[in-house]
Amino acid sequence: MKRHVTVKTLAEQLNISIATVSKALSDSHEISAETKQRVNDLARMLNYERNPAASNLRSHRTRTIAVIIPEVANNFFSLAIKGIEEIARQHNFHVLIYQTHENSEAEIAFTNSLVSGRVDGILISVTRSTGNLAHFQSLIRQIPVVFFDRSIEIPDAFSITTDDYESAFEATRHLAENGCSRIAFLQGLDQLATGQRRLKGYRDALDQANLVQPQPLVLSGTDDPRQLLQAVAGFIKDKQPDGILSSIEEFVVPCYYACRELNIDMPGQLKLVSFSNLQTAALLKPALSTITQPAFEMGRLAAACLFRILNNKEVDPCELPLLRSELIERESSGISGI
Amino acid sequence: MKRHVTVKTLAEQLNISIATVSKALSDSHEISAETKQRVNDLARMLNYERNPAASNLRSHRTRTIAVIIPEVANNFFSLAIKGIEEIARQHNFHVLIYQTHENSEAEIAFTNSLVSGRVDGILISVTRSTGNLAHFQSLIRQIPVVFFDRSIEIPDAFSITTDDYESAFEATRHLAENGCSRIAFLQGLDQLATGQRRLKGYRDALDQANLVQPQPLVLSGTDDPRQLLQAVAGFIKDKQPDGILSSIEEFVVPCYYACRELNIDMPGQLKLVSFSNLQTAALLKPALSTITQPAFEMGRLAAACLFRILNNKEVDPCELPLLRSELIERESSGISGI
DNA sequence: TTTATTTACGAAAACGTTTAAGTACGAAAC
DNA sequence: GTTTCGTACTTAAACGTTTTCGTAAATAAA
Known part of the structure; x- marks a missing residue:
């Protein structure tokens, strides 16, 4: 040696x-x-x-950023990471990954372990159960943080999001126009601003189309992915919707299986649109109509925003661009048959 | 402050x-x-x-590992990362992610930047064009390294792989049994031992079934993902196979589109089996037959192996378990219609 | 010529830990 | 009663950089 x-x-x-x-x-x-x-x-x-340790110790710079997300094994987040990593590479930075598995305590533990100089900045898409605003209030005063997609409502916080309201509105209207009258909303992000915006888009579209039901057709997400199929099947059987807008991709597979199980023809008896980045959406049976978020672009943009902050360039939290999602109409929300 | x-x-x-x-x-x-x-x-x-920097500097331990993979936005690798991250969490370690995008020079640059004490160990799934054995020879003498899935052939290197040969053999036999006589192999990992093992499994199965063609029906991967559809469509049109075994998931979508484009009925005229971790395999039209690798488990195992090495426990490179993939027969390789 | 200024480098002090080596003290061993 | 030993601490030297400050020589300004 x-x-x-x-x-x-x-x-x-x-x-x-x-x-x-x-x-x-x-x-x-x-x-x-x-x-x-x-x-x-x-x-x-x-x-x-x-030697990075010596360099970090002396210079108080780490050339490292952290990415905190619910899950890596998710099409949206893995694409976002891809975008983040690409930008980090350009700046010669290293990228640490942390998965919260939707556990907000893990989220707090991670961020706490990061403020002591392990990283120069943090990119985060919060847990669906994140509620501790005070924690993040104090966090963003200690270290540069950029939220992406799943942000929380803190003034002065930097966040990169998509047009959640508009796309949910449009998708709901699309379902209505295609003949749905009992349109349900599968909510996966109950507590988050992101989820609230999507819900509001859905509600307003229902309102405009005069399709508001006496009893709301909204299913809240469950924590256990294994219970998702039962929850969705039970919901469909119970509420008998003829259209579904799903706010997260995780509901897609359960929806398809539930339809098979309950012998429901999609899109004949039930039409479906989902927020999703599935590469195979067009190859499903029936092909899935999606609201596709620019996940890769979001990762890039969020990272770019963080680097602007790290380089002391002026960034106005209010002037960050709102990325546009794309509603792609396919068989699952169209007319029956192919 | x-x-x-x-x-x-x-x-x-x-x-x-x-x-x-x-x-x-x-x-x-x-x-x-x-x-x-x-x-x-x-x-x-x-x-x-x-302060991690001070601690690292003095103790020569970082409580950090690096994961080097071709792409994050890939079902297999994102699942593997999930497994790795889970084990790292148990050991209270941090995880750095590096994407090579199949560029072996980037791979070398990453590993070089890691040996100066940035991490305690490395988990790597190499580029499909990785050929520089000498580099890795020297790397594994400088820092603990565990290869997973895409390994290279170095004695004394630790690697966690699946039964590539057996599963390719089985899948090919399955196609033959279902009536295919011109079975093609879509090779995505030409240079790698992993790819070679799969190819050999395919060849041996062809041999045993007496289906060896005068001209081999093997398509090598291209570097540009955008050219994949053309390459696959051209290959199918040219070689007229009635069965395909695809060694990587990236070929799946092109295969489906090529069939549509060329008006080929799947599985009627062409049957398909692919190495794949698609969650939606069962929902495709037709449902895709897959060789599903235990990606999550591989990640866990590879990480566990690395931690054993880091904790100075005896690990014999030759006694590492060979994980078993699962051949799941669905419509795409079955009888016509549903 | 004298006085600023610039250029190129060096000495030494951090940065915040960990760890080897040393010490004081009381308890056990002889 | 001396010696040995274990316990619970302290001192001080690292670890490998970066950075502040200083300085000598060369150049420019006065």
């Missing part, structure tokens, strides 16, 4: 001080071009890599 | 030395129960979080 090469090694071999080496490596203007050249050459030759 | 709380703060308030504080926080046997109690109480009260 040969000795690890440090700035000291380089300094000794070149007969200069470690300060000069350090400055040369970070391309300081204090150092002559010639010296920089010599240092870089030797560094390359000896495969020198600066 | 109030002063950050460090061991020094705690030491001063308790009138003990910082060494005692540090040892108390790490539950050293040198410290009395009473002192530990006092330290921990104060730490909690002041929201003390140990």
Whole structure:
């Protein structure tokens, strides 16, 4: 095991001080071009890599960001991570991943463990049960934070979201126009502003189409994914909707299975539109109508926003763009048959 | 902005030395129960979080692992990450994510940037074009590395893989038994041992069924995902297979579209089985027959293996379990119609 | 010529931990 | 009664950078 090469090694071999080496490596203007050249050459030759711990400790910068999300194994979030990682790469930053599994206590534990200088900034899509605003109030005062998709309502918080209200409104109207009169809403994000916006879009569209039911047709999400099928099947059997707008992708598979189980023809007896980033939406039977969020673009934008903040550029929380989702009408919400 | 709380703060308030504080926080046997109690109480009260950089620098341990994969936005890898993250959580470790996008130079750059003490260990699923064995030879001597799924052939390297040969063999036989005589293989991992094993399973099964063609029916993957549809459609049109075994999930959507485009009835004229972790496989039209790898379990296992190594437990590279994939026969490889 | 200013570098002090080595004290061993 | 030992601490030196401040020489301004 040969000795690890440090700035000291380089300094000794070149007969200069470690300060000069350090400055040369970070391309300081204090150092002559010639010296920089010599240092870089030797560094390359000896495969020198600066020790990140020492560097972080001294400089209070980590070149690392954290991404906190409910689940990695989800089409939306994995696409978002892809976008985030791409931007981080451009800035030569490292990316830490944390999954909350919709557990808001884990979320708090993660953020707490991050404020002590492990990362320079945080990108977060909160748990569906996140309610502790005070925690985030204090968090965003300690470290740069950008929320994406699932944000919470804090003034001055940076968040990148999509046009939840408009797309839910449009999808609901689309169902109404295609003949649905009992349109249900599968809510997965009850407590969140994101979920509330989608719900409001749905409600307003119902209102406008004069389809408001005496009893609301809204199903709240369950925590246990294994119970989802039963919950959805029970809901459909019970409420007999002829149209469904699902606010999260997780409901899609249960909906399809429930229809098979209950012998319901989709889209004949029941039409479905879902927020979803399924690559196979068009290949399903029937092809799924989706509200497709620009997940990749959201990841990129959220990360870009964070880096602007980290680079001390002016960012106005109120002027962040609202990304547009796309309603893609396919068989599941169209006329029967193919 | 109030002063950050460090061991020094705690030491001063308790009138003990910082060494005692540090040892108390790490539950050293040198410290009395009473002192530990006092330290921990104060730490909690002041929201003390140990500075990771200082800790890493001094202790040469980071409590961080890196995961290097081709893509996050892929059902197999996102499930694997989920498993990895779960195990890392149990050990209170942090997880860094790096995407290579199948670029082996990026892979080398990542690993090089990691050996200088940024992480304690690496989990990697290599690029499909990874060929530089020497690089990995030297890497595994510098830092604990565990390969998963896409491994490379280095003696003494730890790798967690599935029964690629057997499952490819079985799937091919399944196609043959269901009447296919011109069975093609869509190769996505040409250079890798993983891909070679799958190819061999396919070939041996063809051989056994006496279905070897004079001209091999093998399509190599392309680098550009946008060209995949054209490549697949061209291949099918050209070679006229009546059965396809696809070695990666990326070929699935192109296959379905190609069939539509070429007006080929699946499974009537062409049957398909693919390595895949699609959640919607059963809902496609026709439902997709898959070889489903235990991605989540692989992630867990690979991570567990890495932690055994990090904890200096004996691990014999040759005795690592071979995980079993599951062949799930559905409509796409079955009899026509539903 | 004298006095600023600029350029290129060095000395040394951080950054916040961990840990090796040392110490004081009481209890047990002889 | 001395010696040994274990317990519960302290001291001080790392770990490998970055950064502040200082300085000598060279150049420009006066």
